[in-house]
Amino acid sequence: MLNVGKIEEGFVLDHMKAGKSMEIYHYLGLDKLDYPVAIIKNVRSEKMKKKDILKIECKTDMLDLEVLGFIDHNITVNVIQNGSIVSKKKLKLPNEIVNIIKCKNPRCITSIEQELEHVFLLTDAEKEVYRCKYCEEHYNYIKSS
Amino acid sequence: MRHLMSPLDFSVEELYQLLDLAEDIRSAPEKYAHACDGKILATCFYEPSTRTRLSFESAMLRLGGNVLGFASADSSSAAKGESVSDTIRMISAYADICAMRHSKEGAPMVAASKSSIPVINAGDGGHQHPTQTLTDLLTIRSLKGRLTNLTIGLCGDLKFGRTVHSLINALLRYKGIRFVFISPKELRIPSYIQEDILIKNNIPFQEVIRLEDVLPQLDLLYMTRVQRERFFNEEDYVRLKDFYILNKKKMELAKKDMLILHPLPRVNEISVEVDSDPRAVYFQQVQYGLYVRMALILTLLEISL
Numbered sequence: 403m404l405n406v407g408k409i410e411e412g413f414v415l416d417h418m419k420a421g422k423s424m425e426i427y428h429y430l431g432l433d434k435l436d437y438p439v440a441i442i443k444n445v446r447s448e449k450m451k452k453k454d455i456l457k458i459e460c461k462t463d464m465l466d467l468e469v470l471g472f473i474d475h476n477i478t479v480n481v482i483q484n485g486s487i488v489s490k491k492k493l494k495l496p497n498e499i500v501n502i503i504k505c506k507n508p509r510c511i512t513s514i515e516q517e518l519e520h521v522f523l524l525t526d527a528e529k530e531v532y533r534c535k536y537c538e539e540h541y542n543y544i545k546s547s
Numbered sequence: 548m549r550h551l552m553s554p555l556d557f558s559v560e561e562l563y564q565l566l567d568l569a570e571d572i573r574s575a576p577e578k579y580a581h582a583c584d585g586k587i588l589a590t591c592f593y594e595p596s597t598r599t600r601l602s603f604e605s606a607m608l609r610l611g612g613n614v615l616g617f618a619s620a621d622s623s624s625a626a627k628g629e630s631v632s633d634t635i636r637m638i639s640a641y642a643d644i645c646a647m648r649h650s651k652e653g654a655p656m657v658a659a660s661k662s663s664i665p666v667i668n669a670g671d672g673g674h675q676h677p678t679q680t681l682t683d684l685l686t687i688r689s690l691k692g693r694l695t696n697l698t699i700g701l702c703g704d705l706k707f708g709r710t711v712h713s714l715i716n717a718l719l720r721y722k723g724i725r726f727v728f729i730s731p732k733e734l735r736i737p738s739y740i741q742e743d744i745l746i747k748n749n750i751p752f753q754e755v756i757r758l759e760d761v762l763p764q765l766d767l768l769y770m771t772r773v774q775r776e777r778f779f780n781e782e783d784y785v786r787l788k789d790f791y792i793l794n795k796k797k798m799e800l801a802k803k804d805m806l807i808l809h810p811l812p813r814v815n816e817i818s819v820e821v822d823s824d825p826r827a828v829y830f831q832q833v834q835y836g837l838y839v840r841m842a843l844i845l846t847l848l849e850i851s852l
Binding site: 512515 | 631657674
């Protein structure tokens, strides 16, 4: 059994789908930040059989985790302070996501103007449907994940 | 400052006010002949469109204003690689209001986000064409006397036809609307419009392939052209372009007061012999388009008489 030490302050992202941790590491921009991060893959789980875990040591106000709601809102976000879990963040689908997914519509203005941000707006929370802010191209998270 | 990106940018009440203003301009155009003295409209047409561009230009000239602009991307700085965001900043310094057409969907929205003058979406790819929808609504309300309790047939290219999608969105806000979609199976109305818009709002609709089967029940027939520029494959276009041809014989099946609308240009889908039928109102529709654009310019420039 692999053992990774406790963190004093930061986040433990638990119940990530096995194999997704590196993707999430990049989505959160952790590759560009100077925080200690432990990526633990393929951990045995009763509920999920296998799961990934990310441990991030940082000030808890330093990281915007809203995007996780879009990537996988079943992830458990444990907030750690003084070495203990002080709260669990409930994730929800964000109303707007910026530069996480790209619009695939070849007729969209984002296909020719490179400097534009790729912005998707949540248009149907029940069906988890996002649409491109510019051309309204459909992106369904459930079907795509 | 307001822009117009989609016909839904206006509430039902605001829309009625706009249509009332258009009606007033129609009944007394001389009253508005100097309403825009000293104002300039920029028509930024990255994609050629004689009809819409001339309609906007005529609208501004009839309000006493002036116009400048370009009629294709080749004759604009876009040919040198300038972005829409940069172009609109420049246009903002030269004009008081801008009508923009672009082949890329969302381009006018990008312009609006950087503009210091009102921007009107004059058509963006297969996405929106709000002033055509305003034209359609004014034509229907003026000639039918109402926007409620109508059975509306939409015929032709229902897949790529932006005028159709915009019109559906605008009409479903009124009571008693029923749609009949008439198209070949390759050009059916997209499933998201059926599921997310019609079913969700409990709007009754039916889909058929043969126009003759449903003509007798329609209060309004909205014909569309199969547009070559929306196809990536020429073969598909050739196969589908003449799928529907409305002629005198078919018109015998229609109600005596059914109206035929068409966003124009017409190719073969309405035979010229139908033009003399009093139910064919597509050329009157062009006139209504002018009045509604005049009303829109006044509204966005916040000019009231």
